[in-house]
Amino acid sequence: xxxxxxxxxxxxxxxxxxxxxxxxASAKAVRLGDHRFQRCPVGRHWTSVWPLDPANADPAxxxxxxxxxxxxxx
Numbered sequence: 001x002x003x004x005x006x007x008x009x010x011x012x013x014x015x016x017x018x019x020x021x022x023x024x025a026s027a028k029a030v031r032l033g034d035h036r037f038q039r040c041p042v043g044r045h046w047t048s049v050w051p052l053d054p055a056n057a058d059p060a061x062x063x064x065x066x067x068x069x070x071x072x073x074x
Contacts, residue, residue, distance in 0.1 A: 005020045005021055005022045006018050006019070006020060006021075006069070007019060007020075007021035007051045007052070008051070008052040008054065008057065008061070008062055008065030008066065009021070009049040009050060009051050009052060009065065010049065010050055010052055010061075010065075011040040011042070011043065011045075011047040011048070011049045012047040012048045012049070013040065013043050013045070013047060015040050015042035015043050016042070016052070016061055016064045016065040016068075017040065017041055017042050017065055017068040017069065017070060018065050018066055018068065018069045018070070019038070019049065019069070019070045020070075021036075021051055028070075028071065029049075032048065034050065035048045035049060035050045036048065036049050037049075038070070039070065040070075041068055041069075041070045041071075042068055052065065
């Protein structure tokens with residue numbers, strides 16, 4: 001249902017993963033302007049995350065982010 005909102009993101013520690021990123025909404029993160037504060041499933045820590053721009057991101061980074069998805073439902 002939310003697959004269309006899946007976005008690759010990078011956390012403050014540099015970890016890459018995929019999360020649900022709905023514009024102007026957030027059920028499992030705290031919105032802070034252009035980034036969010038949420039749990040990183042890679043490093044298992046709370047951190048700020050920023051979306052990667054698929055048009056400018058390295059294909060290897062996008063593939064790495066696609067390997068890990070955070071929880072589907074808040």
